[in-house]
Amino acid sequence: MPDSDWIAVDAMGGDDGLQVMLAGVARARATAEGIWFLLVGDEVAIARGLDAHPGLRAASEIVHAPETVSSAEKPSVAMRRAKKTSMGVAIDLVKRGRAAAAVSSGNTGAMMAMAKLSLRMMPGIDRPALAAPLPTLGDNDVVMLDLGANAECDARNLVQFAVMGAAFARTVLDLDLPRVALLNIGSEDQKGTDTIREASMLLREAGHLPMRFDGFIEGDRLSRGEVDVIVCDGFSGNIALKTAEGTARFVADLLKRAFRSSVRSKLGFLISRPATELLRDHLDPNKHNGAVFLGLNGIVVKSHGGANELGVATAIGNAVKMVRHDLTRRIAEDLNRFEAMTDLGGETGVAA
Known part of the structure; x- marks a missing residue:
């Protein structure tokens, strides 16, 4: 074997x-x-x-x-x-x-x-990034990174995260051309920090890679399914993730309180139960479990500590996909192609 x-x-x-x-x-x-x-x-x-x-x-x-x-x-x-x-x-x-x-x-x-x-780090990667699939209203999950490994990042780091996240989306989500966006405070080109705008400029020149850069995305659009990969620094990503998780729990608890408030509400719950079960099933974190530390010379998957049997199986299933699709090799090839392009084009912001 x-x-x-x-x-x-x-x-x-x-x-x-x-x-x-x-x-x-x-x-x-x-x-x-x-x-x-x-x-x-x-x-x-x-x-x-x-x-x-x-x-x-x-x-x-x-x-x-x-x-x-x-x-x-x-x-x-x-x-x-x-x-x-x-x-x-x-x-x-x-x-x-x-x-x-x-x-x-x-x-x-x-x-x-x-x-x-x-x-150790893969050649050409400065820092690892924690990436995970999150539920959306679209046809597939969205991959978000970094979710907490790096509190501060420069443009080079964000570009590397984008390349790694796109490779992850092609592997785990079975997408041929993932749509990639940078998390920002606005969708306009002039919005955001110098670092984010520089990363955007570099990614717009990456048309030869198997991904499509769609510019900026705001925090209220994370779960709309409009993009497949969302890139940010670990500080912003961790806050966004915890906010999304907290909002989901808030809505769920609010619904429970509303349905228990009166006899009429309880009757309404029985009528709407198929819809609420569908909502709970779609948001079940065990169906989206399995974060990965991208950028290392090997695949290491982090399952949520509170995952149940299904959650553990989901995390392992994602690991199997990454192994069988040779995710580490894909990342290396995409990064080499990107750096070759920037070398030929005279850019120095990303190439090693």
Whole structure:
């Protein structure tokens, strides 16, 4: 069995424990043929948990790691224990070529620090970016990056994020020509900081790449489905993401309160239940789970800590897509084409 068919899973990560992780892996295996798993963590606990998933037992190996990373642990502390933790060992399996991707639901900061130190940056990439698919009113999700890895970015970083995000969208969303936009305070060309306007100028010259740059997009249009990739610095991206998540919870809680306010409202809920179920299904974060640290020499996928069985399976499914479509190679090829163009055109803002 080739190494490219192996996915390393931090079985001890996640808020809901080992059983949810194993159930998610088993579900992923049922939809992804030819995938084998390296289950990393307490070997006794994992072996016991596999009793409920005999099919998964036959398609996996256990890699023992005696320690775990807590959700509140500082990255600097977790880094010192990386070689003993389930998260660190899973990432190291990618570094050693034993696995083609690593998936964990653990501490995001620790995961980023471990992945960056172990796998290093791809040639031509200055900083990694955290990218994730988010639900929209369109036919597909929108990929947004950076969601928190880099608080401050220059134009070169934003251009690299755009190239990586477009490659991610082609891989995970199956889009031939992703529409890319920069998050800004207005859609007009003169709006925004010098950094954003410079990045826009450079991206407008990238017509030879398999993406379409659509200029700027404002925060109130994120979920409209008008673009496929939204690029921003990690500070703005994290705020936008948390605001969107908070708004979704606010609307859901407001609907619950409204439907419980009177007998007539409760009757209205019963009548409108199919519509509300459709809304809840569309916004279910478990169907959009699986952020990835783009720009590293390897694929590392971050599953949400509170993901259920479906969420874990979704994150693993995205990892499988990235492996089978050779996402890292695609990013490298697109970046090389972009830099070759800027070299020939006399530009110096992006080329290494």
